[in-house]
Amino acid sequence: MTRLALVGGVVRDQLLHQRFDRSWCGLADLDWVVEGDAVALAAQLGRRCSSDRLTTVREFGAFGTVALQLDGIPLDLASAREEHYPSPAENPVVRVGTLQADLARRDFTINAMAFDLIAGELIDLHHGQEDLASGQLRFLHSGSVHDDPTRVIRAARYAARLGFHLAEESRAQIRSTVQHWPWAWSQGDPAFAAPPALATRLRMELDRLLEREPWSQALDLLEQWQALSLLDVQLQQDPQRTQRLHWARRLGLPLMPSLLLGAADPVAVAQRLQIPGKQQQWLQQCGELRDWLVDTPPPLEATPSIWSTAIEQHGWPPEVVALVVTLRPQQWKPLLRWWGRWRRIQAPQTARDLIAAGWQPGPAIGEELRRQRSAVQDRSRCHGAFER
Structure with a gap:
């Protein structure tokens, strides 16, 4: 094992709290990345900690990501990895890598920081602290949205939650994707069918947006960025959206079907996104x-x-x-x-x-x-x- 580090949201939120006087909301979970074998490290923890301290150990995926609870705190432990996208919007090809490569595959600069638990140092290779200070959300790479358009929805989630603004070059990425991506969903051309993996990831990001975030602000941002047309052109021109979703919340309904009621063909979009069959x-x-x-x-x-x-x-x-x-x-x-x-x-x-x-x-x-x-x-x- 070369490095063991805290990564992602916990590092971002701790910096926001310590340096920029943001309220601390506590830890929903902790993401650890290890240069080495995450499963082996989890086994070592199991040998050193009693069963009442280390509970619910579960292994996922080909690279042995492990979810566990230590002293009642949820932990996700993963081996450092690197990835590349064989074609736009497909699932990435992943292989074992370094901590530096693992940070480079993330979505935004503010999420690409780590705290090395062994060396006791902050690792910030992509100027995430500068963007935290300016309240700016910036995609990590010039091809981030091209590789994975679901990052647009993630951008709206973080911008709404943190009150950050999207960097101009990141907005330009979104404009380019919306303009050039061959979305069968809006064009109706079966020759440009969107990859099923993309549909699943889009639904998952929308679920998180509607269930966990200030959804009204996040959807307004997607509209400002012309990004709702990635789902359906008519959703981009839906003046009743906010009122409809407020009514849905008031009546105790799930927000996803209410959102899709604004689409040109709600059932078709629901099928593409693979929302629950009952909905x-x-x-x-x-x-x-x-x-x-x-x-x-x-x-x-x-x-x-x-x-x-x-x-x-x-x-x-x-x-x-x-x-x-x-x-x-x-x-x-x-x-x-x-x-x-x-x-x-x-x-x-x-x-x-x-x-x-x-x-x-x-x-x-x-x-x-x-x-x-x-x-x-x-x-x-x-x-x-x-x-x-």
Whole structure:
């Protein structure tokens, strides 16, 4: 073993805290890189530490990345490696390398610093400290975005979280990629099909953006950089995006399908990004519900029971109805009332109550229960907080 170092976000955040008075948010995890065999080092730790200190040791990948917990702190231990991209947007080819090579494969200068735990020194080969001081986010190489366009989404994540601005040459990289990349997703030409690996990485970065970051600011940055067209041209021109996603958050919905509702073909984009199958089905059903609202919905002034019967006979899940609410169609209020209240109303009696009262088992019981539920629905008042 030549070197063992802390790398990445923990080094960046510690410097921001110590030198630039940024709040310290604690350690989500620690990333260690070793010049040598990470699996062998993990085994040494296992021999030197008791089982109550070293727990949940798991090995991943061909190069033996190891995830473990030491004294309750999550650690990711990896062998230093170097990589190159055989063609743009493909997964990189990786081989064992030095710590210097490992830092050179990272995304931004501020993430390409390390603290050598043996020598006790900070390693900053790419002027990350200067960019921290100026609040600047800079891609590490002139071909960073060309090699991996998902770094554009990562740039929006970090810029929104840290309040940093993107260096001009980095913006130029994004402009060049958006202009020249043969995105089948927007061009519709099967000869330029995007690599499946790229689709998976894009989805993962979007998931992180929507789940962990100030997503409104991050998406606004992607729009400013003209980068949403990498997913779908219409997402780049989506004036209702922020309002729709705020409604989705308010209604407890996952943000990804709500974001994709702004695409020209939400289902197609969802399939390309390989989002969960249930969410793909919701988007398909959203299209059906929207068509129904255009063709044969009840009148806006119809009673709650009429609206409930009309919605429920199609079998749409509540999540689908709520997603359509975020689009604010003309009928959004009865849809929201059904989602928030009407669907939960039950008949005051049960089938067992009716039989005990002398009703004979059969279809008449079901009809009476439906009549009772409709009566309760129509007496309800539904001016809930969501409508104000």
